Amino acid sequence: MGWASKFKRDVCRPAQEKGWRAESAFKLLQLDEEFHLLQGITRAVDLCAAPGSWSQVLIQKMGSQGSGHVVAVDRQDMAPLPGVLQIKGDITQLSTAKAVVQHFEGSPADLVVCDGDPDLTGLQDIDEHMRTQLLLAALNIATHILKPGGCFVAKIIRGRDVTLTYSQLRVFFSTVVCAKPRSSPSSSSEAFAVCQGYDPPAGFLPDLTKPLLNHSYDADFNQLDGPTRIIVPFVTCGHLSANDSEHCYPLNAEGDSKCKDVLPMQPPILLPPRGPTH
Numbered sequence: 001m002g003w004a005s006k007f008k009r010d011v012c013r014p015a016q017e018k019g020w021r022a023e024s025a026f027k028l029l030q031l032d033e034e035f036h037l038l039q040g041i042t043r044a045v046d047l048c049a050a051p052g053s054w055s056q057v058l059i060q061k062m063g064s065q066g067s068g069h070v071v072a073v074d075r076q077d078m079a080p081l082p083g084v085l086q087i088k089g090d091i092t093q094l095s096t097a098k099a100v101v102q103h104f105e106g107s108p109a110d111l112v113v114c115d116g117d118p119d120l121t122g123l124q125d126i127d128e129h130m131r132t133q134l135l136l137a138a139l140n141i142a143t144h145i146l147k148p149g150g151c152f153v154a155k156i157i158r159g160r161d162v163t164l165t166y167s168q169l170r171v172f173f174s175t176v177v178c179a180k181p182r183s184s185p186s187s188s189s190e191a192f193a194v195c196q197g198y199d200p201p202a203g204f205l206p207d208l209t210k211p212l213l214n215h216s217y218d219a220d221f222n223q224l225d226g227p228t229r230i231i232v233p234f235v236t237c238g239h240l241s242a243n244d245s246e247h248c249y250p251l252n253a254e255g256d257s258k259c260k261d262v263l264p265m266q267p268p269i270l271l272p273p274r275g276p277t278h
């Protein structure tokens with residue numbers, strides 16, 4: 001996609017108009033439309049939360065249902081959000097995981113979400129490993145704080161070993177669905193694992209120091225068939241009238257009174273250093 005068309009797409013999408021800090025908000029809203037994840041929840045964790053649009057959605061939905069409690073975690077700074085407790089840290093680090101778990105001791109969470117994007121190298125195997133490590137860390141935290149029947153939603157990449165991920169998630173949740181919100185570009189292999197009905201196997205004792213997903217698995221794992229292979233339903237969500245991430249919206253035409261410029265909801269906390277221009 002050329003710069004101009006991407007530019008058109010990005011500047012005209014309506015997140016700012018609606019008060020969301022990022023377009024990602026629509027992904028969670030569309031997942032909720034399909035799976036009713038946010039109905040009746042009062043305690044939630046937003047892992048990899050910056051700049052905070054998912055936390056905004058969570059707190060807004062809880063606001064209309066009474067007093068909510070959202071813990072947002074990111075290794076980057078995030079501007080404060082009323083009603084959201086922030087923890088700055090890397091979710092793959094024990095100290096961060098412990099800090100999150102501590103907040104839910106005695107009163108577990110209804111929902112854990114993770115929209116994390118690790119720093120990518122461009123080397124497919126390493127990137128897949130990093131993504132899975134992030135998912136592992138999020139799942140590990142979720143197993144410590146979710147109430148029975150609770151939900152876990154995590155970004156996944158529909159890559160080579162995604163079936164393994166589904167199988168492992170199915171160990172802990174009664175349903176696992178691969179969902180693609182309309183606001184997630186169809187050209188991207190990004191999707192979301194929507195895991196409902198937290199129900200760990202009998203005898204399972206969560207342990208923050210022990211990874212749940214282990215990368216030393218056999219390369220043939222995905223070749224299993226029959227009941228050992230978990231086929232997870234694929235669902236697209238978001239109303240047809242919703243904003244289409246692949247569509248180019250017209251630029252703000254001069255003299256068009258219906259169009260108005262809006263400032264970002266939350267300007268970046270740290271601007272990237274200026275590099276040489278080419």
Ligand SMILES: C[S@@+](CC[C@H](N)C(=O)[O-])C[C@H]1O[C@@H](n2cnc3c(N)ncnc32)[C@H](O)[C@@H]1O
Pocket residue numbers: 021022024025047048049050051052053054055073074075076089090091092115116117118119134
């Ligand atoms: C796509 S953004 C999340 C957007 C967010 N859901 C929203 O709606 O505003 C991905 C985030 O993952 C965070 N992240 C990536 N790896 C992380 C890690 N190991 N620990 C904590 N945060 C991480 C990044 O800092 C980044 O802010």
